[in-house]
Amino acid sequence: MILHEKADQAQALLTETGLDCWLTFARETELHPDPGIEQVVGANVVRNSAFLFGSGGERVAIVANFDTSAIRAKGVFREVIGYDEDVRGPLLDALRRLDPRTIGLNYSSDDVTADGLTHGQWQLLQQLLSGTPYLDRLTSAAPLLARLRGRKTPTEVDRIRRAVAVTEQIVGQITAQIRPGVSERDLAVFVHARFAERNVPPAWAAEGCPIVNCGPSSDVGHTYPSPTIRVEPGHLVHIDLGVRLEGYCSDLQRMWYVRRPGESAPPADVQRAFDTVVRAIDAAAALLRPGVRGFEVDAAARTVVVEAGYPEFKHGLGHGLGRAVHDGGAMLGPRWACYGRNVDTVIEAGNVFTLELGILTDSGLVGLEEDVRVTPAGCEFLSDRQRALVLV
Numbered sequence: 001m002i003l004h005e006k007a008d009q010a011q012a013l014l015t016e017t018g019l020d021c022w023l024t025f026a027r028e029t030e031l032h033p034d035p036g037i038e039q040v041v042g043a044n045v046v047r048n049s050a051f052l053f054g055s056g057g058e059r060v061a062i063v064a065n066f067d068t069s070a071i072r073a074k075g076v077f078r079e080v081i082g083y084d085e086d087v088r089g090p091l092l093d094a095l096r097r098l099d100p101r102t103i104g105l106n107y108s109s110d111d112v113t114a115d116g117l118t119h120g121q122w123q124l125l126q127q128l129l130s131g132t133p134y135l136d137r138l139t140s141a142a143p144l145l146a147r148l149r150g151r152k153t154p155t156e157v158d159r160i161r162r163a164v165a166v167t168e169q170i171v172g173q174i175t176a177q178i179r180p181g182v183s184e185r186d187l188a189v190f191v192h193a194r195f196a197e198r199n200v201p202p203a204w205a206a207e208g209c210p211i212v213n214c215g216p217s218s219d220v221g222h223t224y225p226s227p228t229i230r231v232e233p234g235h236l237v238h239i240d241l242g243v244r245l246e247g248y249c250s251d252l253q254r255m256w257y258v259r260r261p262g263e264s265a266p267p268a269d270v271q272r273a274f275d276t277v278v279r280a281i282d283a284a285a286a287l288l289r290p291g292v293r294g295f296e297v298d299a300a301a302r303t304v305v306v307e308a309g310y311p312e313f314k315h316g317l318g319h320g321l322g323r324a325v326h327d328g329g330a331m332l333g334p335r336w337a338c339y340g341r342n343v344d345t346v347i348e349a350g351n352v353f354t355l356e357l358g359i360l361t362d363s364g365l366v367g368l369e370e371d372v373r374v375t376p377a378g379c380e381f382l383s384d385r386q387r388a389l390v391l392v
Helices: 001-015 037-041 065-074 088-099 117-127 133-137 142-149 154-177 184-198 267-285 292-309 339-345
Strands: 020-024 050-056 059-064 079-083 103-105 136-141 211-214 236-241 254-257 351-362 364-375 379-381
Touching: 001 020, 001 037, 001 142, 001 154, 020 117, 037 050, 037 142, 050 184, 059 065, 059 088, 065 079, 079 351, 088 117, 088 184, 117 133, 117 154, 133 136, 136 184, 142 351, 154 184, 154 236, 154 254, 154 351, 184 211, 184 236, 211 364, 236 364, 267 292, 267 351, 267 364, 267 379, 292 351
Parallel strands: 020 103, 059 079, 103 136
Antiparallel strands: 020 050, 050 059, 211 236, 236 254, 254 364, 351 364, 364 379
């Protein structure tokens, strides 16, 4: 069971990250999901709840009495304590028994998947711990959460791999639908029908999954398929899509070129842009291995694009992939302020990333995205790479 795999990982990570205790403090988690809850608890709670992992192997859950049954059923916590009126008493009792020198909380200015503690809960926790020695022992658990989320277990990798395989099956059905007169919205509707056939939800909000771009007039980025922009001869068709399978995501971008009458190949500028994108992904994949930092992998791809005479792409090369399509932790991106310290994170075996970038041409966007796993030896592609434009 993945919850137990991740709980065992978390226990080991306490020592590795210098924490004596990891405390997830949350309430009404259906309204305010916390990354820690998703990783190691697996059930929603209503009242103020505390989930503690101790460096000595302790696992303590303190929840409202009416939430104890659901927490016990998951089998992660060795001790489940219920309360009716106030969490303070049982929380302080647990901390006295553990007596941790450092207590990690779920907050981060860089990594959204490590930033589950709300400001209100932070203020409440300060009130609960007022007058105790534990208030001065609080620190961020972001390093633990980043590694916990980033180091995918074999079970997690298997789910991502199968999500990728389903996505590639759907991609294989799209080519026959691409023809002059078909709108971006038409192609999106077709993809949604394929999701429904396989009983898989999209990896992100359905309104924008898939992203569909037909030709040079289409808005690029996180946009919605247009009902009025239609495929024409000479257009590039770019589709960005993913599915969620058993809680884990895929994220791929694929390309087609619609030939004009008499054309047997894409125009030279389109082919050159496509080849540059492929080479940039090659360069990143060749460098991606344990021990390098995210910004270094991004730079390898970015250099290929710039040296080919194109503007640098205005986004990071790749993001983590897993429970979320943007899964947090280490990021493959440039050292821009918006990415914080995530791009300085050291890459580890078990990380799963996307490798993605695009180049604009007069025929539309050339964009590719592949899903990869970091192994002890380097980089494994989980997707069947696209190395040639599909001609329609």
